[in-house]
Amino acid sequence: MGYRPSTLLVTGGAGFIGSNFVHHMLRADTRVRIVNLDLLTYAGSLDNLLDLPDHSRHVFVHGDICDRPLVDRLLHEHAIDTIVHFAAESHVDRSIADPxxxxxxxxEGTFTLLEAARAAWPEQDSAAPARTCRFHHISTDEVFGSLRPGDPAFVETTPYAPNSPYSASKAASDHLVRAYFHTYGLPVVTTHCSNNYGPRQHAEKFIPTVIRNCLAGTRIPVYGDGQNVRDWLYVDDHCDALQRVLTQGKAGETYNIGGCNEWRNSDVVALICRLLDERLPERAPHRRLVEFVKDRAGHDRRYAIDTAKIGDELDWGPAEDFETGIARTIDWQLGLTL
Structure with a gap:
């Protein structure tokens, strides 16, 4: 029997992936209520929550996941049975400048949430907690480090080898979540996702930067030689996978979520430029704006996710291919800009 969440505490639910997940869950399950805790730093915006499917089942709280009294109060006042933990500093360049x-x-934020959950959900030695509460930790494929051309994709048991302060901090939080399952029996699941893209993504990220700069007619910065490879996951596919893991995944397990779309950065830029040339021919060619810049320190060469486990165990696979997903993303951005 699967897990049935009732009231979710979604941390970072005004950010890119978190807000898309809030939209997804309110559409997908009319029984759930969501308490959305977000500090509204540069990465979060209430604009991401303006057009929710059902505002009556959503409560926004402006606050910090490191604020233990606040987290304790929310867990008890709202009878939270599920924590979906997105809140994170995730911009690699920012982590290099100031970690x-x-x-x-x-x-510290993940530790605070784990401690609050452990206090709110009575410890049991049996499998009962897996049916009554759940802590879903959202992580990244960057904890696994970098792949060389021809290396097999990351699997759930790939050794950790983080190369940036960001990925190191996420690796540390992953280890805490695992420890709380094995030490305290806290019913956790962890997911590692590949690079997300789609509506509501922060403007500093790679794909929004390319689209925005094309529309503004300003240079498109591409790190190094542009040959870095990423596996791109459309955010709606990610949210669908998260719901699948949350409701059908096994407590204590980790699941990799990828888009099965490995693209070189230079090819991503070329695709976006081609699609914008078709939509805005009077501004073509957009590729004239490309400018290669000094590479990022510690820039991982390639990421790739093996989705066999989530496919075999939970019957999930991405619905969106990269070209259609990029087209949808561009059209969403054009709807805001033009």
Whole structure:
């Protein structure tokens, strides 16, 4: 029998993936209520929550996941049975410039939530907690480090080898979540996703930067030689997978979620430019704006996700291919801009 969430505490639910998940869950399950805790830093915006399917089942709380009294109060006042933990500092360039906030939010924040959940959900030695509550920790494929051309894709048992302060902080939080399952029996699941893209993504990220700069007619910065490879996952597919893991995944397990779309950065830019040339021919060719810039420090060469486990055990696979997903993303951005 699967897990049936009732009232979710979604951390970071005004950010890119978190807000898309809030939209998804309110559409997909008319029984659930969501308490959305977000500090509204640069990465979060209430604009992402303006057009929710049902505002009556959504409560927004402006606050910090490191604020233990606040988290305790929310868990008890709203009878939270499920925590879906998105809140994180996730911009690699920012982590290189100033890693302190990444350690606080990603490590201390996760620790605070785990401790609050452990206090709110009575410890049991049996499998009962897996049926009555759930802590879903959202992580990243970056904890596994970098792949060389021809290397097999990351699997759930790939050794951790983080190469940036961001990925190191996420790796630390993953280890905490695992420890709370094995030490305290806390019913956790962890998911590692590949690079997301789609509506509501922060403007600093790679794909929004390319689209925005094309529309503004300004240079498109591409790190190094543009040959870095990423596995791109459309955010709606990610949210569908998260719901599948939350409701059908086994407590204590980790699941990799990928888009099965490995693209070089230079090819991503070329695709976006081609699609914008078709939509805005008077501004073509957009590729004239490309400018290769000095590579990022510690820039991982390639990420790739093996989705066999989630496919075999939970019957999930991505519905969107990269070209159609990018087209949808561009059209969404054009709807805001033009």
């Amino acid at each position: 302190r906030d990444f350690m606080r939010t990603n490590v």
